[in-house]
Amino acid sequence: MKSIFLAALGMLAAGSAAAQMASPGPTLAAVRSRDAVICGAHPGAPGFNVLDSQGVHRGLDADTCRAIAAAALGDAAKARWIILSSQARLPALQSGQVDVLPRTTTWTQTRDTANGLNFTAVNFYDGQGFMVRKSANVTRARDLAGATICVTSGTTNELNLADWARANNIQVQPLVFDQNEETRNAYNSGRCDAFTTDASQLAGIRTALRDPAEHIILPDIISKEPLAVAVRHGDDQWFDIVRWTVFALIEAEELGVTQANVDEMLNSQNPSIRRLLGNAGDHGPLMGLDRRWAYNAIKAVGNYGEIFERNLGSGSPIGLQRGVNDLWTRGGLMYAMPVR
């Protein structure tokens, strides 16, 4: 009798343990069967995604893709990229050509609803700016009255430029191109007086110009561009995996967990670190993942602060300050929801 009772208890325990491992939804199942996560990627935005001389993807968005592959499959080397123009990126995600879009994409209401996307978390708070040649003697955006301004189609930047001109009663001539390379070439060859896109991209593009010192980025920011990692509508589990991977990188920074110390941190008694690294709770299995999901991501690419510094920070060629992208504990907007 006693043994039957114990066996029943054992079954219950096993049942509840099994129940903690969520079964894979459609995207996780597809990712597992192909053994790769496919990310939509920018054709070339220094600091966000560029191919280095060895053909390796470098940048904040590239590392975000690696972190997702590490969390979902235990291996950052299982990240793959498909290069997408601004126009092509949303349809590519909708149609299932890519699993996730970490690609300097602004979270807007239309994209979040009618375009069939869900934005999981912001990985960079940006705003739209202008770059001009120093020789133009333009110091503020309002001095651009009458100017020809190069902009890429299918972007919020094209729409914001029109809004800004109307709101400020300034006449400008937008020169619109489908491919970002065409936009840059047009600016480079002097076909337009100014180049407008997200200010962080301008900082990156400027470093790639023939003589960066010949160009300045104006101090005016004309929009909010919360760049967020998008998935398609209809798979809540995959949404959760991507969202919590981005949060885990931010949480790791807040908790002082780095790429270098993450193994040592496995011995930490701090309850938040124990949950994040899979020593307490079932936070990975609740999403259908290994309990070391966040450990794998941090081990592969470091915490958010490390990723930022490596790709965009003051020690990188882009040279950006953390600013609003700093942690909330230091006055910034980066605030991960609690892993508990």
Ligand SMILES: N[C@@H](CCC(=O)N[C@@H](CS)C(=O)NCC(=O)O)C(=O)O
């Ligand atoms: N955040 C904006 C901009 C997206 C974006 O990355 N635009 C790129 C297009 S490839 C761009 O115009 N960059 C200027 C350039 O790279 O020349 C959006 O979501 O629409």
